[in-house]
Amino acid sequence: MSILYTSTTLGPLVLQNRMVMAPMTRSRATGNIPNALMADYYAQRGTAGLIITEGASPSPNGLGYARIPGIFSQAQVEGWKATTEAVHKKGAKIFLQIMHSGRISHPLNMPAGARVIAPSAVAASGEMYTDAGGMKPFPVPEAMTLEDIKSTVAEYVQGAKNAVAAGFDGIELHGANGYLLEQFIRPNSNLRTDNYGGSIENRARFVLEVVNAVIAAIGREKVGIRLSPFGVFQ
Ligand SMILES: Cc1cc2nc3c(=O)[nH]c(=O)nc-3n(C[C@H](O)[C@H](O)[C@H](O)COP(=O)(O)O)c2cc1C
Numbered sequence: 001m002s003i004l005y006t007s008t009t010l011g012p013l014v015l016q017n018r019m020v021m022a023p024m025t026r027s028r029a030t031g032n033i034p035n036a037l038m039a040d041y042y043a044q045r046g047t048a049g050l051i052i053t054e055g056a057s058p059s060p061n062g063l064g065y066a067r068i069p070g071i072f073s074q075a076q077v078e079g080w081k082a083t084t085e086a087v088h089k090k091g092a093k094i095f096l097q098i099m100h101s102g103r104i105s106h107p108l109n110m111p112a113g114a115r116v117i118a119p120s121a122v123a124a125s126g127e128m129y130t131d132a133g134g135m136k137p138f139p140v141p142e143a144m145t146l147e148d149i150k151s152t153v154a155e156y157v158q159g160a161k162n163a164v165a166a167g168f169d170g171i172e173l174h175g176a177n178g179y180l181l182e183q184f185i186r187p188n189s190n191l192r193t194d195n196y197g198g199s200i201e202n203r204a205r206f207v208l209e210v211v212n213a214v215i216a217a218i219g220r221e222k223v224g225i226r227l228s229p230f231g232v233f234q
Contacts, residue, residue: 032063043086050094055098058072098173100180103139117148173214
């Protein structure tokens with residue numbers, strides 16, 4: 001038998017085999033609430049060792065794509081419970097990927113009152129799909145104030161706590177592929193002149209604040225981060 005099928009451990013977790021499913025946005029969460037179709041989809045893959053879910057936003061401001069799920073409202077927590085219960089019945093462990101889209105977003109995809117925010121007021125190049133209007137150029141985001149930075153860190157913390165309440169075994173911070181965390185790291189999307197921009201120490205500051213705050217809230221064995229240092233996407 002292939003070693004792939006043998007059990008292993010991830011920190012305190014026992015995985016039933018060594019296959020891990022990569023996070024993939026599926027855009028099936030109508031109204032940004034995880035539903036029964038999603039629970040079926042993940043349960044069908046519940047024979048893996050570990051599943052990392054599609055990116056889920058910790059804030060209305062992070063819902064940049066059409067029909068992606070959130071992890072900030074009570075309805076979303078309740079919706080995700082169907083997925084975690086169904087997956088656990090099949091024996092897999094499951095981490096929620098927490099993804100804030102930042103400038104990779106369009107107001108037509110977002111709920112009323114949500115804002116397109118990013119480290120600096122620099123639009124991503126290209127276009128994105130919207131349900132309401134088809135392909136649209138990326139908008140110029142609002143540069144986050146220090147108050148926005150603080151409140152966004154708090155949203156990641158609440159999202160992580162909500163994920164645990166929904167039955168996830170842990171969370172993965174999406175620090176890759178051009179979304180909010182990576183927008184801070186990269187010098188082309190981060191033109192800030194305060195403590196959050198300039199040197200690599202400063203550009204990493206927001207990411208590390210989120211990492212540390214989330215670890216303080218739910219424990220280090222439940223927290224991962226995805227990075228894409230060689231990526232050029234977005
Ligand atoms: C449809 C689709 C959606 C994806 N959504 C996410 C996502 O939500 N979060 C993430 O970190 N990566 C996402 N990815 C990237 C995948 O996790 C993976 O890194 C990528 O597909 C490259 O692996 P592959 O060469 O095996 O396809 C997505 C990829 C695809 C094709």
